[in-house]
Amino acid sequence: MGFAREHELHRRRFGRNVGIGVVLGLFVAVVFGLTIAKVSANGPAVVEGFDHVSPPAQGAAQ
Amino acid sequence: MTDASTALSSTQSPEAGFGDYVALLKPRVMSLVVFTAFVGLAVAPGSIHPMVAFASILFIALGAGAAGALNMWWDADIDAVMRRTRNRPVPAGRVAPDEALAVGLALAGIAVVMLGLAANLFAAGLLAFTIFFYVVVYTMWLKRWTPQNIVIGGAAGAFPPMIGWACVTGGMSVESWLMFALIFMWTPPHFWSLALFMKSDYENAGVPMLTVTHGRAATRRHILVYSLLLAPVAVAAGFSAIGGPIYITVAVAMNLWLLRGALLIARRTEAMAELDRYRIEKRFFGFSLIYLFAHFGALLADRAVAGMGVW
Numbered sequence: 001m002g003f004a005r006e007h008e009l010h011r012r013r014f015g016r017n018v019g020i021g022v023v024l025g026l027f028v029a030v031v032f033g034l035t036i037a038k039v040s041a042n043g044p045a046v047v048e049g050f051d052h053v054s055p056p057a058q059g060a061a062q
Numbered sequence: 063m064t065d066a067s068t069a070l071s072s073t074q075s076p077e078a079g080f081g082d083y084v085a086l087l088k089p090r091v092m093s094l095v096v097f098t099a100f101v102g103l104a105v106a107p108g109s110i111h112p113m114v115a116f117a118s119i120l121f122i123a124l125g126a127g128a129a130g131a132l133n134m135w136w137d138a139d140i141d142a143v144m145r146r147t148r149n150r151p152v153p154a155g156r157v158a159p160d161e162a163l164a165v166g167l168a169l170a171g172i173a174v175v176m177l178g179l180a181a182n183l184f185a186a187g188l189l190a191f192t193i194f195f196y197v198v199v200y201t202m203w204l205k206r207w208t209p210q211n212i213v214i215g216g217a218a219g220a221f222p223p224m225i226g227w228a229c230v231t232g233g234m235s236v237e238s239w240l241m242f243a244l245i246f247m248w249t250p251p252h253f254w255s256l257a258l259f260m261k262s263d264y265e266n267a268g269v270p271m272l273t274v275t276h277g278r279a280a281t282r283r284h285i286l287v288y289s290l291l292l293a294p295v296a297v298a299a300g301f302s303a304i305g306g307p308i309y310i311t312v313a314v315a316m317n318l319w320l321l322r323g324a325l326l327i328a329r330r331t332e333a334m335a336e337l338d339r340y341r342i343e344k345r346f347f348g349f350s351l352i353y354l355f356a357h358f359g360a361l362l363a364d365r366a367v368a369g370m371g372v373w
Contacts, residue, residue: 012079019080030117034180037113 078161082151086134086162087127087169094354095126095222101358102226102241105304105365110181110230117180118229122222125173125189129196129218131166135159136201143267146260166197181229188228192221206268209275216249217242223358240299244357247292251285251324252350258282258327259340259347282328285346289324293317296357306364313360316353323349 099122103115110118134141134152142153151157157165170193178186200215208214223241224234257264257273258281264271272281296317300310323346335343 009077012077016078016080016083019083030120033113034117037111041111041114 102223
């Protein structure tokens with residue numbers, strides 16, 4: 001059922017939802033940016049070798 | 063019929079706007095935290111990836127905001143009585159106390175975990191301790207119990223540059239303690255000058271500020287004594303590894319001005335202050351804000367100049 005008329009309350013609720021959406025979007029962007037920064041700082045071999053031994057070629061490339 | 067909630071007027075509505083949640087995080091306090099934490103991070107020896115630096119400052123600010131929300135949750139009764147704070151989201155009824163608690167706890171958890179992932183565990187631990195200190199030690203315990211609330215509680219506001227420093231170095235040092243000491247010693251004269259011209263606000267709220275427990279004359283003397291203690295600490299930072307010619311010049315000038323203001327306040331009586339509506343006290347309070355920004359700005363300037371190889 002739709003609302004018959006727009007109320008200030010609905011505008012506030014919409015503003016809040018948009019605000020939270022933007023904040024969540026920014027949070028995702030920050031996590032992504034951090035991931036890129038960490039991977040590029042440590043090098044792909046370290047990331048690849050996190051849970052196993054890196055292939056010799058990549059290990060030597062470090 | 064339309065949505066039942068449309069019958070409520072905007073002032074009666076329990077629906078908070080996004081701005082109310084932002085206000086819950088005390089954005090003005092946050093700006094000071096962001097600035098001092100950034101300076102702590104910038105002047106620390108070593109390098110940090112710009113993205114890691116940005117994320118670290120962001121999560122330190124978020125942690126400070128979480129502490130602010132928890133403070134507003136606990137202090138809603140006091141805030142409702144004081145003119146300065148009665149329009150905050152919780153006492154004004156725009157945000158429910160339980161909601162403020164939930165927001166505060168959630169953001170505190172996110173901030174600490176994310177700082178640990180972005181920077182290091184030491185910085186994250188320091189941030190967690192800062193939030194604990196501000197919420198539990200200052201807000202819940204000291205604020206309503208002792209006139210020394212501002213003195214000891216000021217430590218919470220003094221930690222951000224140490225956290226910024228820890229993000230780069232993974233530890234602490236004399237320099238980061240000097241930045242801590244600068245804010246720690248600055249806090250009492252700053253808040254006591256505010257208490258002088260907020261008149262009966264703290265008394266009405268039952269907060270044992272120095273003006274309430276020891277009187278205004280004693281508060282004036284305390285401002286002078288703490289300013290005398292602050293000045294050497296502020297200048298001393300200039301002779302450490304983070305100091306330089308710009309900082310020493312700014313610190314000497316600012317502290318002479320601070321001591322002059324503190325002396326003026328100490329010499330005044332309440333009758334004199336009433337006559338000019340606390341002009342000197344208000345000016346001292348405003349100056350104290352500039353004082354802190356100028357000191358940390360000078361540290362940043364010295365670092366920038368040193369980075370360019372000028373000296």
